[in-house]
Amino acid sequence: MRGLFRPLLVLAVLAAIGLFASQKLELDHRLDAFLPAPADAEQALVVDQISAGPGGRLILAAISGQPPEALVAHSRQLAAAWRELPGVERVDNGDFELDAASESRLMQSRFLLTAEVEGRLDSEALADQLDQRLAELALAGRQIESLVRRDPLGLLPALGDRLAAVDAPQTFDGIWLDQTGERALLVVISDRPAFAIADQTELVESLQAQFEQLAFDSPLQLVLGGAPVIAIDSASRSRSNAIVLSSIGSVFLLLILSWAWRSPVLVIAGVLPLATGVVCGLLVTALAFDRVHGLTLAFGFTLLGVALDYPIHLFGHAAGRRLNLAARTIRGPLLLGAASTLIAYITIWASTSPGLAQLGAFSAAGLAGAAIATLMLPALGLSAPERKPGRAASWPYVPWLPLMLAVVALGVLLAQGERRWSTDLTRLSPINAELLAIDTELRLAMGTGDVRYLLVLSGPNLQTVLRQTEATTQLLDGAREQGLIRGWQAATDLVPSHEQQSLRRATWPDRESMADLLHSADPRFQAGAFEPFLDDLAHLDQLEPLGPDSWDGTALGMRVTSLLDQTDEGWRSLVLLTGMTHADQLGNWLDQHNAPARMVDLRATSEAMVAAYRRDAGVSLLLALALIAGLLLLRLRQPVLTGLVLLPPLAAVICTAALLSHFDHGLTIVHLIGLLLAGGIGLDFSLFSRTLSADRRTRVQTNRAVTLCALSSGGVFLILGQSDIGMLRMLGLTVALGILLSWLFARFCQPPCRSF
Amino acid sequence: MVSQTVASQPAKPDLNALIAQLAMPAEQTLSFTETRQSGLLTEPLKVSGMLRRDAAGRLIRETRAPRRETQILAANYIEIRRDSGHRQRFALHRAPELGALRQALIAILEGDAQTLLEHFHAQLESDADLHWTLNLKPRADNLSSRVLSLELVGTGPLLKGLQMTLTDGEVIQTRFDDTP
Numbered sequence: 001m002r003g004l005f006r007p008l009l010v011l012a013v014l015a016a017i018g019l020f021a022s023q024k025l026e027l028d029h030r031l032d033a034f035l036p037a038p039a040d041a042e043q044a045l046v047v048d049q050i051s052a053g054p055g056g057r058l059i060l061a062a063i064s065g066q067p068p069e070a071l072v073a074h075s076r077q078l079a080a081a082w083r084e085l086p087g088v089e090r091v092d093n094g095d096f097e098l099d100a101a102s103e104s105r106l107m108q109s110r111f112l113l114t115a116e117v118e119g120r121l122d123s124e125a126l127a128d129q130l131d132q133r134l135a136e137l138a139l140a141g142r143q144i145e146s147l148v149r150r151d152p153l154g155l156l157p158a159l160g161d162r163l164a165a166v167d168a169p170q171t172f173d174g175i176w177l178d179q180t181g182e183r184a185l186l187v188v189i190s191d192r193p194a195f196a197i198a199d200q201t202e203l204v205e206s207l208q209a210q211f212e213q214l215a216f217d218s219p220l221q222l223v224l225g226g227a228p229v230i231a232i233d234s235a236s237r238s239r240s241n242a243i244v245l246s247s248i249g250s251v252f253l254l255l256i257l258s259w260a261w262r263s264p265v266l267v268i269a270g271v272l273p274l275a276t277g278v279v280c281g282l283l284v285t286a287l288a289f290d291r292v293h294g295l296t297l298a299f300g301f302t303l304l305g306v307a308l309d310y311p312i313h314l315f316g317h318a319a320g321r322r323l324n325l326a327a328r329t330i331r332g333p334l335l336l337g338a339a340s341t342l343i344a345y346i347t348i349w350a351s352t353s354p355g356l357a358q359l360g361a362f363s364a365a366g367l368a369g370a371a372i373a374t375l376m377l378p379a380l381g382l383s384a385p386e387r388k389p390g391r392a393a394s395w396p397y398v399p400w401l402p403l404m405l406a407v408v409a410l411g412v413l414l415a416q417g418e419r420r421w422s423t424d425l426t427r428l429s430p431i432n433a434e435l436l437a438i439d440t441e442l443r444l445a446m447g448t449g450d451v452r453y454l455l456v457l458s459g460p461n462l463q464t465v466l467r468q469t470e471a472t473t474q475l476l477d478g479a480r481e482q483g484l485i486r487g488w489q490a491a492t493d494l495v496p497s498h499e500q501q502s503l504r505r506a507t508w509p510d511r512e513s514m515a516d517l518l519h520s521a522d523p524r525f526q527a528g529a530f531e532p533f534l535d536d537l538a539h540l541d542q543l544e545p546l547g548p549d550s551w552d553g554t555a556l557g558m559r560v561t562s563l564l565d566q567t568d569e570g571w572r573s574l575v576l577l578t579g580m581t582h583a584d585q586l587g588n589w590l591d592q593h594n595a596p597a598r599m600v601d602l603r604a605t606s607e608a609m610v611a612a613y614r615r616d617a618g619v620s621l622l623l624a625l626a627l628i629a630g631l632l633l634l635r636l637r638q639p640v641l642t643g644l645v646l647l648p649p650l651a652a653v654i655c656t657a658a659l660l661s662h663f664d665h666g667l668t669i670v671h672l673i674g675l676l677l678a679g680g681i682g683l684d685f686s687l688f689s690r691t692l693s694a695d696r697r698t699r700v701q702t703n704r705a706v707t708l709c710a711l712s713s714g715g716v717f718l719i720l721g722q723s724d725i726g727m728l729r730m731l732g733l734t735v736a737l738g739i740l741l742s743w744l745f746a747r748f749c750q751p752p753c754r755s756f
Numbered sequence: 757m758v759s760q761t762v763a764s765q766p767a768k769p770d771l772n773a774l775i776a777q778l779a780m781p782a783e784q785t786l787s788f789t790e791t792r793q794s795g796l797l798t799e800p801l802k803v804s805g806m807l808r809r810d811a812a813g814r815l816i817r818e819t820r821a822p823r824r825e826t827q828i829l830a831a832n833y834i835e836i837r838r839d840s841g842h843r844q845r846f847a848l849h850r851a852p853e854l855g856a857l858r859q860a861l862i863a864i865l866e867g868d869a870q871t872l873l874e875h876f877h878a879q880l881e882s883d884a885d886l887h888w889t890l891n892l893k894p895r896a897d898n899l900s901s902r903v904l905s906l907e908l909v910g911t912g913p914l915l916k917g918l919q920m921t922l923t924d925g926e927v928i929q930t931r932f933d934d935t936p
Binding site: 068069131132134135137138139140141142145148149172523524525526529 | 832
């Protein structure tokens, strides 16, 4: 077929560059990529919590389907098998004996970690402890003798109780079970980076495979949760969604364009601007960012579907003429429309959310590339088939109708007040709601809790922060007595300040005095019974002070890193609260006692963050609108004409916003982006309808092309709106509705033809 | 298999008859004193308290010394409850001696010779003065690896004592007294 060769060659070259660029791209599936960049310490905390920070490598597992005794046995077997897998750092199932590292380090550090040493050394307390050891010997006999020798004061079990989450899962024979006893609970910590999706996928698959081997023939079920599982799910769903939806979208476009152009050469040539756009987008994104979020590509490819409009306009005006003449006809409105849309995309690029910035960069570069490629298409020597001009459908000229609808819609939006906005930050994270529910439920069962309020302490150096944390937990003791909370977790449980450690060291008596104290407290024990304990005490001055690194490689290391970390400004320590019913009362209590800690409400902070983010976006969009209006005025030179060109897309955007805020649970930042895109496409419609409609032939060609654009772009976004990823669905429906209204309103605002 | 050694005289000892005599209704208590040795202590360790079976087939030991606590021995677990409200559960297989104790005592207190013989090899001897000795050896491997034997002694319908010998040589003596 003549003329097919050159378009195919260009397509092949583009495909090669695209492949090269996409191999350079490192895909990223961080959950927080589409969240705004934090503006202060509290917001940073919120983003850390949402993206799961150090908990990002935590996989929660529950097995069910058998009686408790069998579950306990399976939990042991499974944990043992999982521990052998590559990529597994640790498996915890409540069986503390298995985490020998933590126990041995707790045992070594017991003298430094034990609070209120004096209280434990009076004769009554000692006698009570030794009595407990006797009861243990009475029950377990020789099996427990060596533990009693080393820890007659029960310091280790006391530390264990102190460290156990207040709502920790119950243990059955030392294995975690949930409240109902129907599920055994396990925690796997992966040693792969939190968002290395391929590695995490491999790990989760091998965990499941190992489970299936063990559970063969039995009705045992495994449920997995945690940040890596959610990230894997989100990655695979954005991939499969993108593949399915873009395949359907492509087939849809091919059908529409083949029907409209009736020429395979033109269909292939028509794809070239889009392909150029994709390649430019990929190259610029790869150059401007280290890594690209998977969803950016899913979004970006579809946004570039808009680039198909350009060849539609070109070929629409080319019927029976040379293509370069058509290119000259459409150059004005096309470049003006592209420049306006570009302004809007660059505004998104300036967003503080990395995901949105990448999306803006990809789309801006892609759009510019597609526009230039469209104007260069005549160089391929193509010709468009002649089509009968047909009759211009006579639509009423009713520019007041969109104006009136826009005013009504604006009234609806104003009347809705704050309800028009959605402040739910999780809607912006591509998480499967069902998986999130499983995750929340598992966390509750594990006693890791649903954290809303945190106490935060920060300071320039570690020791100051630790001392402040200790001062705070002392106050919390009082708050617990008042019934304001049931308990808390703080880093100082494991890493006391140096000051506190020295104080404790100094309080322990020397070996001989301790031996005397023990003997006089309970003479039933033999004189040499506690030699290992006394030896440890004698070596107390050789014990290194505890620091944040002291727990590395143990089950407790994770806890220290999640509660204590180094920030840009110094150190930050968190205190987790459990069993708090009235946050305001605790806040008042802490204020009254001049606690050095700040209480952070994660939910309120995240909502404030979304609101601020939206305000910023709103200001940028208004700025973009002003710039676009200025640009149009500069080109069109008539204020009234500029107003009439801006009216259809603006009215369409306002009506779409009012409809969606009412029917889609409030507007989010994603809706705003969708409105922006719909506005850009609508502006193209309006520009072409208004400026290329002087004579009957041009008007018919313009209107056909605009209708074809509305059909193809609107269709593609409607297809995107079928996604089960919330963000893609919101975007697709917003743009599809915006395009439909823009098309209608552009027609209503097209003045009657002067030359019939 | 049941191996019953028949003493020469005066009567043939009958395991079924003995167990039927020893049966006690649920919740009726039996006081006990248990003595075991420990390398840490100057004197043997004495545990005293009451024991009973409940309707759910659990053996409940409420100890007075060395410490007040309630030990609930169920089919698969032991739960320890202290006055402070502190509770702890272990699987019974971690303390095979308590498992063996529960199996033997529950079967005897329920008067269920059949169940007793399912779990233990039993050997009954008696003399003219109605003194009897019932020697039990656990059948299950997990118990027999830790518990060598249980020897119950009594007179007529009264259970007087129990001696448990563990495979490591430790001997636990228990004396029963039906008057608390």
